[in-house]
Amino acid sequence: MRSLIVAAAALATGAFSPALAQDAYVVGITAALTGPPASTYAPAVDALRIYIDRVNAAGGINGKKVNLIIQDDSAEPSKAAANAKKLLTQDNVVLLLDASLSSTYAPVVAEAKGAGVPLVFASSVCPKEVYPPANEGQFCTTAFASTYDSRAALAFVKETAKEPVKIGFAAMAIPLSRGEMEFAAKQAPGLGMTALAIEVIPPPTADYTPFATKLKDAGANWVFSWAPWVTQVRTFEALRRLDWKGDYIAWSHLEAEGELKRIKDSRLYVVGANALFEDKLPIQKEIADAAQKAGGKYPPEQMTEGWIAGMVIEAALKGAGWPATPAKIQASMQNLKVDLKGLRGGPIEWTKDNHFRTKQYYRVYKWDGSKVALVKNWFSYDVK
Amino acid sequence: MQLAVNIVVLSAIYALIACGYVLIYRVSRVLNLAHGELMMLGAYLLLATAASFAGNPVAAIAAAVVLSLAVGILVYVFLMRKMTGEMVLAAVLTTVALGTLLRGLMVLIWSAQQQYPGQALGFANPAIALPGGGRISTFAAILVVTTALVYGGLFVFLRFGRWGVRMRAAGQNPLLAAQRGINLHAVYALAWGLSTLTGSMAGMLIALDSGLTSSMTVIGLKAFPAALVGGLDSLVGALVGALIIGAAEVLSIQYIDPLLSDVVPFLVLIAMLIVRPWGLFGTREELDRV
Amino acid sequence: MSRGMPRASGYFRTDYAQDLALTQTRLERASLLAFAVMLAAFPFLATAFYLDLACQVFLAAIGALSLMLLTGYAGQISLGHAGLLAAGAFTAGILFREFNAPFWVTLPAAAAVGALLGIVFGLPSLRLRGLYLAVSTLALHFVVVYLGGEYESKRGYSTGIMIDAPTIGGYAITNGRVWYFVLLVAAAATLLICINLLRSRTGRAWRAIRAHETVAEALGINIAAYKLLAFVISSAMAAVAGALFAYYRHFVSVEAFSLFLSIQYVAMIIVGGMGSLLGALLGAVFVTLFPYLIEAALQQLPNAQSYAGVLFAVNYAAFGVVMILFLLFEPLGLVGIWHRVQHYFLLWPFKHRPVAGAGK
Structure with a gap:
């Protein structure tokens, strides 16, 4: 009960003081960590968290740390909408990620668009908007793609x-x-x-x-x-x-x-x-080691998707420089090429009007x- | 032939779950909307015992069954007992709240990942060819047999068993039953225990047959129209209701639209509520008692 | 059930005009005014996130008030409230997508669809009571959601139906503060409608039905008509809340209207306190903010980020616990606590109310 009161107080004082600009890249993600379809998304988000922790431990990007804020939406669209709103207005994220069921897309896209913050679909299915001609604010790293x-x-x-x-x-x-x-x-x-x-x-x-x-x-x-x-x-x-x-x-x-x-x-x-772990690539060994060190909850072969998202985000932030604004990150992502070291058949390559990849390998x-x-x-x- | 097998299997699943609703309702007029969660808890208990009794599947199953019986009794003793004498609605809402609590706890403990208790116990699940060309998986067959045994056992128990007679008496008239020296709390606790036990057995067998995810509770909810169509206070009704719902679902998958299978149980339920709200085998007075 | 006690320390009304007035004492008027000023000032002080929370509370309040009319006053249990919200949201979404209808068409249309569904939901209530009625509304919830899902699939809106912001005279309502006031007005209007309904013949008829159907019938109340009326009014309100939700969030999809949402609304009226409009409001505030409270509580713990994955489960479990605690120990809900606190101060330094009649 006491902790609840403390929490209420924290909530109340927070109401009137917007978060201060932080000395880090603030990236937010709304994800289906729980709920019926969680087994598709939770491992990817865990992998992304481990990846970003590793980047931070190695000194961050452009000398700045990445502050990854994870919000669970349990695959409910209304919760995802509230999460997106909180991340965009309270935490002032410069990049928003969606790792949840497709029914969360509509509200999250609407919020991101309203705030002018680029949105990346990571481990959640790529919507049509990222195919050429792509919507300027939406990007996708996920392996699966309709048609x-x-x-x-x-x-x-x-x-x-x-x-x-x-x-x-x-x-x-x-x-x-x-x-x-x-x-x-x-x-x-x-x-x-x-x-x-x-x-x-x-x-x-x-x-x-x-x-x-x-x-x-x-x-x-x-x-x-x-x-x-x-x-x-x-x-x-x-x-x-x-x-x-x-x-x-x-x-x-x-x-x-x-x-x-x-x-x-x-x-x-x-x-x-995605290449399966049976391939025993060096990068897969790296993933397995990192997962073991970080005490990941999921088997390493389920972490490829989140790892790829991490690599892409790292590259995007590096390209945007410091201090990063949503617009700069968006510009950086519109001209991006990330070598996935064999995790996929080819690189993730984003251009002005293709936010998916130029070649899809299977x-x-x-x-x-x-x-x-x-x-x-x-x-x-x-x-x- | 396969169609008949499919109907029997699905009906058996629904029947085994539905008798849990009936047991509690018949004795204490409470509709247990946490039944789906208790059923899933049974399946997860099996997963837990499978881990602690590694290499001894029989012991694991026995332990899980005993635990689920205990869970049902504990739910009554610590929660539902406080609701006796309250509005029926309050009691039902308490079960809703219990369901919410259990669902949260189960995800906390076992995560939302897909689990295979059958694999953990070292069971294979080969299909059996039936005369006439149908096929049935081993655990689906066990489930059908279990349902038959459970219903047979319950009929005998309620008809001839000392506690069975007490349960019926408590259901018919709690006041008179109490005056005759029947310990109502013990009877109610027994009803909750048996209901959770049968529900858990359904959960365990479904999980052994095809794996376990956190969406199993919805199956519990789909079995609930079966209990209502047959009449909430009748075991025969639950059996017949399950057969009707199972058949309606399988036939609509086969001949109309597979998507309908999700709503068909509820459509049958609505039709029943309009025509004969007390169900096929239920007693009419029930309507006025709630 | 606890009757709202007038905030004056006794019963001083001497004519009907006083009895009809919404407020009795100067202190009451002053505190109401202060509350209104606070509500009006809030959006200019709060951050966008807290504005969003406030808007969620208002939307929930409309839904909770409508359910309170039906369950708390007319005594008809519904487990299909989410289905009605969905119906309203889908009406708005479909009319917008198919005919590009403006909001002043879609909102009344949503209300009409809600009213119609209210008759459908209410028809079983003529024959059924208690549990059986709850079950029939539950079944209808599944049917409504199924139909909505079919529409989404057939028309290819696989990620939900997007709706543009409503426009008044060329001005699109997108700003959070404007939304705050729109929803505040909507919630306040709903509250006023409810208060007046309950003070009228309709409200008294509902209470009579809830207390004892047979006696109510003997008093000359047309049971069937008033039961259906309760369903119609409550459903129309819920549908409007659904439509407003659709506009506020810019989207409609079936996944937003799960069975759990119905449970949440039921929880609002239980936690708030059955048979009290104030209870519906308190319940809406509590249930809406509760998950955020839990989240903030978990943030206080060390190593907070690693709890993100279990947050939903903790919320679920805690929500169940709170509902159970209220059902077991505080059946009158938050409003019961509120009244006890009031009594304490009104009667201070005494502990008990005077014997009935002595105070007059």
Whole structure:
């Protein structure tokens, strides 16, 4: 109770004294650290925190520390809006990050735009606004991207399949996933595949078998799913329980590497833009060491996404110089190239009208009977 | 055939959860809206015991079952007992508050990550081919059998068991029951314990079958129309209600629109409330008692 | 239920005009005025973040007042309040997106949709009571949210429907201070409507229904009509609050109207104190600010940043605990505490009220 009173007092005195300009780069992030979809975002934010701590320990950027302020929105849009408002008006952040469900975008974008602060989507799906011609204030470092991902997955299916492909789709009942699966279903016939029904599955479902039964009964020999990991993997497992013998391709979310090892099925493919830790790159070892030293809560293979966000933010702040204003950071980000040291197929490159990347690279992995193995090495699409 | 199996499995899930609602309502006229959370707590308890009884899955499951029974009794003793004699609404809202508290605590303790108690216990979950072409996973089959056993056991217990008769008496007329020397608090505590136990078993089996995330509570809420459609004070009703809701959900996935599966239970519920609010097997007087 | 005690130390009213007046004593008028001045001065002193908090409180207050009318006075339990807010927000969003309708069209439209839904939500109340009614409103919540989600998906607004700021005579309301006053006026208007409704025949009918339906019917009150009226008025208010929320936040999406929101509104009227408009206001303030209080409390602890990940869970748990504590130990809510404090000062140096009748 006493601490509550102290807190109330702190809250009350804070009401009338705006935060003073700090001697550091103040970066704010609203993230789904808790709530149903947290497993996609929380590890990335943890990785970002560890990365920034490391940067600070090494002397900061341009001689200044980075003050990363993390706010949890538990994937609720109204909470995200309040977070964004607080970060922008109370903490005076010069850069805002969103690592949460797509339903938080609208309010956060509105707040950031109103304050004239650039907004980076990190570990949350890239919205259309960052593709060329990009909205001047929105940027994205996240691996997954609508339309390109489906093209990559379908191209892989076409190349791999030996028989005529009859492909089914599994979406989660959120607009984004549904939209992507509808796009893929429209693309499939053009590649000589028969597109079957799209199963739209509500997020908490007691039993995935009824949905799987429909896919199987439709005669699918391939199934493609681009949805949060839970939906992808539970649909797959339900299909296997029904003795379905087909091939399944899913998006390679943070959990993918661990899950491939758990499931051990050689016909479950994951397509993604990040290199898995099976590659044992020097940078991955660096991530693992840093995570261990900082006492990270999540396995290192889930930290790639947040690490990449950290590298990009470091580069953006370095380019903006000191003292940094939102406008300077935005200008710096509009002309940015970050070498990701093998974590992805190529660099993140932002230009005036492309805030996504100029080339999007993909890889496909699967379990090959003894380990997670590369099936198809980097292939890319030009982003126009 | 597979369609029938799917209906049976989903109905069994709902039935096993729904009997928890009925047990408590029948005895104390309280609707336990924290049932979904208590069910998830059961699943997490299994995860915890799996870690401490490594290599001994039977002991882990037994410990989790006993713990969940204890949780139910403790909830009554420390919380719901204080609400006896209060407005029914206050009691229901207390369960809502309890649910909120539990959800927060569970995320604090076990995080929101996906967990696999089946893996922790070293269980595989192979599918079984049924005669007639259907297939069912091992744990789904166990769940169906468990539901049958639980309902059978409850029928016998309530019909012939000394405490079962007491529970029925307390439900019918608490005042007279108390005058006959029945310890109402013990009866209520027992109802809470049994309800949490059956709910937890459902939670554990679902988690063993397909993994455990913090969104499981919603499944508990979806089972609740089953209890109401059948009649909140009838165990047979819960069974039939679960079958109706399960069938409606699976059939709408198969033949209409998979998206509907989320609202269909509630649409059936609304229809039922309009036509026959006390449910298929419920007693009509119930309406006036609340 | 505790009746609001007049703030004069006794009952001194001698004619109806005095009974109808909103304030009784000079001190009451003065303190009301002081409070109004404080409210008017607040936006010029506070930072943008605290302005936002105040706006959230006002929005919550409208919703809580409407729920208080329905549950606290008419005795009809609703667990579907978030569904009504969603309906209002979506009405505004859809009309804006599809027809580019200005706010003076969308707000009344939201109220109309709310009123219509009020009839739908209220129809079960003619047959059902208590729990069963609560359950039917819960079911309707899911239906409304489902329909909203379908609209979002079908029209491709996957990240929510964006709404532009409302404009009056070419001036767009974007400024936080202007919003503060807009929402303050909206909340104050809602409060006045509620006060006057409750002082009228309608309010008395509702209380009679809540106290005892059969007796109320014997008194010649048309139960069905008044129950439906309660639902209609309450739902229309809630829908307007939803529409205002949509304009204030510039967006609408189903995820903003979860079941937890309904629970929060129920919590507001419990924590505030059932059957009291002041309770609804206090509850709205408390429930809205509570998460920020917890956050500020955690900030006091050393190594605060590492708690960010558990903050939501702590909030959830603490929220549950507070609700339980109020239900167990203070059923009259914050307003009960407020009245006890008042009594203490009014009766000082005595401890107990005079025996009924002795004071007149």
